[in-house]
Amino acid sequence: MADKGITSRTQDFSQWYLDIIERAELAENSAVRGCMVIKPYGYAIWENIQKELDRRIKASGHKNAYFPLLIPKSFFTKEASHVKGFAKECAVVTHYRLKESPDGKGIVVDEDAKLEEELIIRPTSETIIYDTFSRWITSWRDLPMKINQWANIMRWEKRTRPFLRTSEFLWQEGHTVYATEEENIKEVMDMLQMYVDFARDTLAVETYSGRKSESEKFAGAVNTFGVEAMMPDGKSLQFGTSHDLGQNFAKAFDIKFADKDGTVKTPYQNSWGVSTRMMGALIMTHSDDNGLVLPPSVAPIKVVIVPISKDENRDTVMEYCNNIVEELKTEIEEVELDARDFVSPGYKFNEWEKKGVPVRMEIGERDIQNGGVTMVRRDTNEKMFVERSQVLEYTKNLLNEIQNSLLNRSQSIIRNNTHAVESYDGLKTMMKGEKGYAKVYWCGDPKCEESIKAETKATTRCIAEEDVSGKCIYCGKDSKEAWYIAQSY
Amino acid sequence: MADKGITSRTQDFSQWYLDIIERAELAENSAVRGCMVIKPYGYAIWENIQKELDRRIKASGHKNAYFPLLIPKSFFTKEASHVKGFAKECAVVTHYRLKESPDGKGIVVDEDAKLEEELIIRPTSETIIYDTFSRWITSWRDLPMKINQWANIMRWEKRTRPFLRTSEFLWQEGHTVYATEEENIKEVMDMLQMYVDFARDTLAVETYSGRKSESEKFAGAVNTFGVEAMMPDGKSLQFGTSHDLGQNFAKAFDIKFADKDGTVKTPYQNSWGVSTRMMGALIMTHSDDNGLVLPPSVAPIKVVIVPISKDENRDTVMEYCNNIVEELKTEIEEVELDARDFVSPGYKFNEWEKKGVPVRMEIGERDIQNGGVTMVRRDTNEKMFVERSQVLEYTKNLLNEIQNSLLNRSQSIIRNNTHAVESYDGLKTMMKGEKGYAKVYWCGDPKCEESIKAETKATTRCIAEEDVSGKCIYCGKDSKEAWYIAQSY
Structure with missing residues (x-):
């Protein structure tokens, strides 16, 4: 068989991944740093993913809509923790006009066309959507509100890798509002399960799923639940997330409804999303040294x-x-x-x-x-x-x-790369060697989590079991939860 | 029947249109000036439009792909006339980071994160796509290259109207490269016909189509062909366009191919697009004083x-x-x-x-x-x-x-609003009254076109007949072409 120009996976996993993407003509870097071109063959795979996900999203009663690409800067400051998480590495629009350069050579920004308030290319759409929801929702009759958006997203990334981490990527983001906390939490878990089922049934990718730790949760959420997939190099890839936003954003964006009894109440919200990052999971999970393998x-x-x-x-x-x-x-x-x-x-x-x-x-x-x-x-x-x-x-x-x-x-x-680990030395050895998921007891203290990360590069991916008892792998204190921890993409 | 809160169409056409959009819950203005929110019901119509157009585009052998949202400023200066048409009212990204304000109040642009070269949110994608094509195309085996993109587009607009003219809009843009001029022109006309058929068969909108004048053509094109629809207020709406780009962009972006005989040649290109603007045509064509009417x-x-x-x-x-x-x-x-x-x-x-x-x-x-x-x-x-x-x-x-x-x-x-007009006085009367399409002889001189526009607000929409003979409605000189002229959206 002719040389396929693909580096062996065991020899250099990272280069193997890039070679597959190039040789299978899935995507390539563009002239704009960190932004990729999704080539026709790669985009056709994405369209198939989109079609099946869209079918599932609609079947669960959500309707698609479209919200603006640009978000006023001030919107990000409305929810206190959201601003810390998202108003950082963003593409900022400051001007709305170009003009011919006075020296006749090329074009320059027209300084007379400076925006009063800068606009941010959406790094996620909670703020602009919830500003809209505050006008759409007035009565219990308007609830639940179940909206989904397919869109392009921009987060300025220093180190990029096609599909896994790019400054621009494509995704869907679901945004749902409920009258009660119970309904809201049910939806958070239902959408998490939708992602698990989709990964299994359509992408042939088995996953773990569950609550994330405080340090790994979405900025502004009460709780984040994640879907994690194990890659053949022993690293975990966050496949998708479902966020219980509680009343945090509803309060920040003044979303209220008159309930059946006439009292004005604050509703509960959730959001959930998957992106072109799934393409990375798909490629890494199935492919071999001869190229891409597709379900x-x-x-x-x-x-x-x-x-x-x-x-x-x-x-x-x-x-x-x-x-x-x-x-x-x-x-x-x-x-x-x-x-x-x-x-x-x-x-x-x-x-x-x-x-x-x-x-x-x-x-x-x-x-x-x-x-x-x-x-x-x-x-x-x-x-x-x-x-x-x-x-x-x-x-x-x-x-x-x-x-x-x-x-x-x-x-x-996923099975062969998951190991119950009881000693911290065992964990260190594992993370230096084959990696994979270590199922460990953790007391919940962020300091233990931080130390583990600093010393092994492994982070908590999601909770494995609740209401169990054991000793924290780091500090040895009583622990009631077992967690999957792994190095991650 | 209850009051529908819709202004009568005959009383105030413009307000009627806005009322329909509001009452049928199609779209609304957002917090970002000039950008609309497409509401679930409006978006569902757009999805149906998209689905059928996508089917037709794929059936004619085009493949979808995705190119970056942001375009380096310098790309716009590569094609001399393109820069004049497009590098004007654009959203300009100058920075890639925000930081907390030193006074602790809100967030500000981080001046340390200034881009070396500004990035423009795509007002159309010829430049970034053809930069890519210059790498994809090397041999006759790579041709024809037939690519389509579904994307959001940003053109800073002063006066906006939902669907008809918004700063951000959604569209598809086809970009095709051929070895020969003949094949290229055939494609330009085929895609024009695709839009005519789609308008008729799917949207139930009858149109005129044909070549546009020099002053109305796409910046950088050899020729632009347009599809025009007559709205009930007597104004024409440009429904879609198909551009013969000749070798203009291929030369500017250095796209070349080795032909079968071994010689290196410059290919021919075309591009064509329709946008959420079609929603405006759909709404205005069929609706009445009771609200939206949908085919x-x-x-x-x-x-x-x-x-x-x-x-x-x-x-x-x-x-x-x-x-x-x-x-x-x-x-x-x-x-x-x-x-x-x-x-x-x-x-x-x-x-x-x-x-x-x-x-x-x-x-x-x-x-x-x-x-x-x-x-x-x-x-x-x-x-x-x-x-x-x-x-x-x-x-x-x-x-x-x-x-x-x-x-x-x-x-x-369209039939009842088209009138062969032979005197300039007749044209002036028509454009002050019922409006519609005037079918007139025009000598082709841009000065006559400009004067007609200044005096009647009517512009050439597209050519009606070639190889005929008559006298120019403005200057009276011999004319070999009849044109549809109308006031337009």
């Missing part, structure tokens, strides 16, 4: 057919292939016939392997004579010969099998 | 069922309604049962009328006894009684009929 459920192309022909049998082979495409398309939409005549079949095998197409069919004269097709499944590289009459049925089953098999592998990764 | 093809709710019951027959009525919903949903997805018990049926009729739901069913005990349902079609307000067994079939036909009838009305509007 069929999000693959832009599920089956690719590569004809192998010479001038003299070209028509026969193409007719056979076209016939198969036609049959497959009756039940599988994402089928591609690679009919390019300026690259060799070997080049094509290589390309579709790098791009992670789940099933590849190689069809030449010999396959036709033998009355079938040669199939290669991407996840195992297993090659098989399938009789012509069985092709459709076999392919459908194979796609299911690949989806399940990738999930099983992800479940093994 | 079924983009209506988030196609059929609404309002039960009319009292405590004693509530169960019977609801069962009858639920049964109908179930049957309708087998073929029509967008059916809503308005089961709210805290507002009256009259309130509901009023609300769904304002929101433009094409078919309303009113179902009370009398309807049940008579073995059917009462239906009201929104476009004509006609009321009819339909037998229970006919409900599904009748509804499907009625939705088709409404769609066709709205298109017929739009075709009448």
Whole structure:
């Protein structure tokens, strides 16, 4: 097989990740520092993710809307802890006009067009949305209010990595308002579960989920719940979050409603989101040294057919292939016939392997004579010969099998990388070596958490068990909670 | 019928438009000047528009991708005429950090975090996309390159109107590169036709389309072709544009390809887009003094069922309604049962009328006894009684009929508002009175165009006929082209 220009995963995990993104043509750096271009193949995967998530979000009664990209600076100061978390590394719009340079060379900012109040490109939209909600909500009849937004987000990042951490990224953010605390908390947990289910059923990524610690929670939230996925290098990736905002923002933005009994009350809120960061989890979880591996459920192309022909049998082979495409398309939409005549079949095998197409069919004269097709499944590289009459049925089953098999592998990764650790020395050894999740008792004191982080680079990812008893791995005091801790992305 | 709080269209067209948007809950102004919030009901219409356009764009072989929101200032100066058109009223990012104010009150821009080069929020993406294309394209094998982007756009506007002109808006922009001029021009015309077809088939809006004049073309284009729709107040709305960029940008951004014969050539490009502005055309074309009127093809709710019951027959009525919903949903997805018990049926009729739901069913005990349902079609307000067994079939036909009838009305509007005008006095009278499209001979001299604009507020919208002969309506010189001219949005 030709050289794929992909660094071995075991040799250099970080470079392997970048190589996959480049060779599978998912994304690339742009001329603007920290901002990526999402290339057509990468964007097609994102569209599949978006489509299924959007279906789930709507099915749970949320409606999409769109709020402004720019947020007045003063909005960030309304909720006291929110300002500390978000009003930092932001893109700030200060002017609204350019003019030709007096020296005739190029264009310059027009100093006469300075904004009275600076505008911030949204690093998250709580403030602008809740300012709006304060006008939309007046009565119990307006509740619950269940809104979702698909949008681009900007957080100025120093060190960026495609999909995992970029200054601009794409996401969805749900924003919901309830009359009662109980309903609100139920929703926080329901949306957390939606992310867990989506990761498992669609991305074939198994996760842990649960409450985050005080130091890891969203700025302005009462509680944050996170979904965490284990990457093959033993680091945890925060996949998504669901925030119980309590009444913090409602008070700051003066959201009130007249209840059925006529009294004016302050409602409860939550917000929840996932972003193009999920693409990073998807890539790292399944791919190998030959390139990207995709679960069929999000693959832009599920089956690719590569004809192998010479001038003299070209028509026969193409007719056979076209016939198969036609049959497959009756039940599988994402089928591609690679009919390019300026690259060799070997080049094509290589390309579709790098791009992670789940099933590849190689069809030449010999396959036709033998009355079938040669199939290669991407996840195992297993090659098989399938009789012509069985092709459709076999392919459908194979796609299911690949989806399940990738999930099983992800479940093994998270299981095999989770260890109950009882001594602090054990934790230090683990975090220097294979890493993974250490399930430990922690007393809840932020000082212990901070010391663990400083000494092992591992942080609390989410709570593992409540109402248990043990001794804090750091200070040895009584602890009633077990936590997953890990190094993270 | 209760007062709908909508100004009469004939009394004040402009206020009528704003009232419709408010009462149908489509959009509202935000705290950021010139930026709107697109409310859930308005956004649901936009999603339907997007879905159908995206289908058409993909069917014609284009792939979606995503490019950065921010563009380096220097990119705008690369194409000489582009800079004049676009590097003006833009949102300029100058800093990337905020910090707490030294006086402890609020937050201020951190002057230490000043960007070396300012970044502009995209007013259109030619420059950043073509900078990328210069790396993507090296060989004839890379062509044609057919890319589309769905994105938010920012152009600082002084006078804004929801959907029609806002500082931030949503759009799609197609960007295509071809090896030859012929292929390129074919695509320019194909995409223009796609917009015409989409307007007609989906939005039920009839349009004119054709080449625009030099003064009206896109900054940096060789030629711009526009789609124009006639609004009921006699003004034309530019619905979409398709630009033949020739080699202008390819030269400016150094896009080159090695052709089959080994020589290095400069390719040809085009770009084309439509935006949330289409929502303005949709609203103005079909609505009336009772509120929004929507063609079924983009209506988030196609059929609404309002039960009319009292405590004693509530169960019977609801069962009858639920049964109908179930049957309708087998073929029509967008059916809503308005089961709210805290507002009256009259309130509901009023609300769904304002929101433009094409078919309303009113179902009370009398309807049940008579073995059917009462239906009201929104476009004509006609009321009819339909037998229970006919409900599904009748509804499907009625939705088709409404769609066709709205298109017929739009075709009448454009036809009845187009007049061949031969004298300049006639043109002045027309533009002071009923307005509409004047089909006139124009010699092509920009001075005549400018004078006509100054004196009648009418501009050339697009060419009506080529290779004809007549006398220029302004200067009387020989003219070989007839143009549609009108006042415009």
